[in-house]
Amino acid sequence: MTDTPEHRLETLGLSLPKPFQLPAGRVVPLSFIRIVGQDVYLSGHGALNPDGSVAEPLGQVGGAVSLEQGVEAARLTALAMLRTLKDELGDLSRIDQWVRVFGMVNAAPGFAGHTPVINGFSQLICDVFGHDCGAAARSAVGMSSLPMNMPVEVEAQIRLKS
Numbered sequence: 001m002t003d004t005p006e007h008r009l010e011t012l013g014l015s016l017p018k019p020f021q022l023p024a025g026r027v028v029p030l031s032f033i034r035i036v037g038q039d040v041y042l043s044g045h046g047a048l049n050p051d052g053s054v055a056e057p058l059g060q061v062g063g064a065v066s067l068e069q070g071v072e073a074a075r076l077t078a079l080a081m082l083r084t085l086k087d088e089l090g091d092l093s094r095i096d097q098w099v100r101v102f103g104m105v106n107a108a109p110g111f112a113g114h115t116p117v118i119n120g121f122s123q124l125i126c127d128v129f130g131h132d133c134g135a136a137a138r139s140a141v142g143m144s145s146l147p148m149n150m151p152v153e154v155e156a157q158i159r160l161k162s
Contacts, residue, residue: 044147074152104154
């Protein structure tokens, strides 16, 4: 079957980055993905370069990072999350529904474009999975900072097919 999320990624000219590489000296006592029955919980992910390192630019959106760069960071965050899912599930077609997405924007004081930034994440997911599967309940909020000064961090909950 050619109408799979993996095929849609290829058709869109997108490729998944290598798995996240923690910067030297950093330790995180967590799992980036937890599966409980048919429910998949994804820890916060950020934008990655193709080699799995943290993508730049870093900083606050509306400050050192432009709105357009924030949208691109959200798109790269979606690809990073898809890498985690692909590695754990083996096949992205196992996903039945994106249930919930919590998008965080490292926002400069006064910045209010959180929704357009996180739309970069949501649009890529809908492009890959279709609207019915990919349009999750979603929040897009601003934070005064994020880990490693990333401009975007997203966590999600997904439901697997039975």
